[in-house]
Amino acid sequence: MAAKIESIEVKGIEVPVIFEEDSRLPIVTTQFVFTNSGSITDTKIAGLAKFSSRILNEGTKKLGADGFAQELESRAIHISSNCGKETFVIEVSSLKEEYAKSMKYLKELVDDPNYSESALEKVKTTMIGGLSRKANDFDYVAAVELNKVLFEGTVLAQPSSGEIETLKKIKLKDVKTFVDEHICLSRAIVVVGGDVTLEDVKKQIKKVLKTLPKGKAEELPHFDVRAESKENVLDRETQQAYIYFGSPYNMDVSDEDNYKARVATFILGMGGFGSRLMEEVRVKRGLAYSAYARVEVTKSRSYLTGYLQTKIESSDEAKTTVKEVFADFVKNGVTQDELEQTKKFLLGSEPLRVETMSQRLNRTFMEYYKGFKLDHSKEELKKIEALQLDELNEFIKKHTEILDLSFAIVTKK
Missing domain, CATH: 3.30.830.10 (Metalloenzyme, LuxS/M16 peptidase-like)
Known part of the structure; x- marks a missing residue:
């Protein structure tokens, strides 16, 4: 069946839903995409968007990273978040019979992210360690330098993973502010495919969407590339x-x-x-x-x-x-x-x-x-x-x- 686009109204906001039914395998994949919420929004703290996505991969505060991961693993459910330049994505995949349960766990995650000092320090250590190793990855170094040249003076000139000094300064309140402002209904687009009906999809994702704030959509900025050679x-x-x-x-x-x-x-x-x-x-x-x-x-x-x-x-x-x-x-x-x-x-x-x-x-x-x-x-x-x-x-x-x-x-x- 070909993909189609519909919408679902939540708190007076029409959220687009892109859906394709495919019954060849008993699995369902769901993506909650938030526009203008990627590293392009890191105007104050370089790396904050990606850092926030890593925090959401640390499970709920109630269960912690390990406890939440064990709950998901026992039901073969996968939940992860990541961000690109323009979008922030939370992805969920599960077997058909666990689809409702997967949305329940996602609701718990967005309701109660693991905003703990231990999660904060773990993500800092991981990301700083990754950047330290990239110091000798000269493809990475050259690519970052090229962005500095092409987009000089803009947010796109900085690496999406931030820099070691900027990551050290990130606090829990910074992550909370980012999530509250960007993981919201006004920026959401839901993408679902698999062995499930559109009626069931709308029913299940609405439970998750209702937990999100309305938020505010903002126009995505456009950045010109350096016109003169350097x-x-x-x-x-x-x-x-x-x-x-x-x-x-x-x-x-x-x-x-x-x-x-x-x-x-x-x-x-x-x-x-x-x-x-x-x-x-x-x-x-x-x-x-x-x-x-x-x-x-x-x-x-x-x-x-x-x-x-x-x-x-x-x-x-x-x-x-x-x-x-x-x-x-x-x-x-x-x-x-x-x-x-x-x-x-x-x-x-x-x-x-x-x-x-x-x-x-x-x-x-x-x-x-x-x-x-x-x-x-x-x-x-x-x-x-x-x-x-x-x-x-x-x-x-x-x-x-x-x-x-x-x-x-x-x-x-």
């Missing part, structure tokens, strides 16, 4: 140069030309050995094992980013090669053969992107979240199939902003 080089004890790069990409999340960007970017840097970057950087010049570039277009940001690793002595040549590949791409576009090969891959691999229920639900959610109608993805595939070479090259030549590349490089000087 380069930051970090000196580290490394045997390789880690080169991360990015540029603006002038496109809105609801732009009807997004499918052209998908095709163009696949040819430029996402198509593995068939991509321009891989061909020039690895195959022709042997500068790196792999080279990659992609476009990220979301409600809060739109930009192109990529990376490669190379020998320290080859760093300048690799950087120059990336610039040359981009310049040639914008000036001359792509070939008919590149377009046809990309069409074959994107259209031929489509079944792999929708073979599981979670994939289909996520696609439906993203269509709704971005403001498209249902089955927009199918319409996009038809457009890709019909895309002509001159249309694509005209689109590529318009996006000269991708030539304004900024770099974050970790190397040994």
Whole structure:
């Protein structure tokens, strides 16, 4: 059965419900998604959103982390929370016969989170330890530095996991304030799929939603990427140069030309050995094992980013090669053969992107979240199939902003 979107009224607020019934397996998966509640809201304390999601993974105050986990395990129920840049998600999965019980446990969790000093210190220790280990993960270091360059002066310039000094300062009251403000009805979207009826879904999720405050929805901010090129080089004890790069990409999340960007970017840097970057950087010049570039277009940001690793002595040549590949791409576009090969891959691999229920639900959610109608993805595939070479090259030549590349490089000087 195809996914559909309905709503449920709670405390005078219409909460969207994305639902797909699938009886092939006796399981139910539920996601409570809260918009404008991810790390993009960490304007005062870097890492607070992710820290708060970790606290909600510590069970209830009554049972504690271990007691709550044992209760869930005894019924094969899984509850976890996580956050991205824009959204905060609480996910629940269970067997069909335990669905009602899983919602009961979720209600207990949002009613009585484990706001204890022991949970606070445990999460601090875990997250600080993780950041300490990442200090020598130079891919992570370069990626964080690139965000500092591209989004300088904004909340997106800071790592979503925060920094050691900011994490040390987080108090229980900070977590409570975050949860109260963001885990609320006004920001909620519920996504459910599995062997269950929509009637039962509405009945069970309403019990959880009724415990949430109304809250207040706020418009998601949009951040522009640095328009002028900049380069930051970090000196580290490394045997390789880690080169991360990015540029603006002038496109809105609801732009009807997004499918052209998908095709163009696949040819430029996402198509593995068939991509321009891989061909020039690895195959022709042997500068790196792999080279990659992609476009990220979301409600809060739109930009192109990529990376490669190379020998320290080859760093300048690799950087120059990336610039040359981009310049040639914008000036001359792509070939008919590149377009046809990309069409074959994107259209031929489509079944792999929708073979599981979670994939289909996520696609439906993203269509709704971005403001498209249902089955927009199918319409996009038809457009890709019909895309002509001159249309694509005209689109590529318009996006000269991708030539304004900024770099974050970790190397040994």
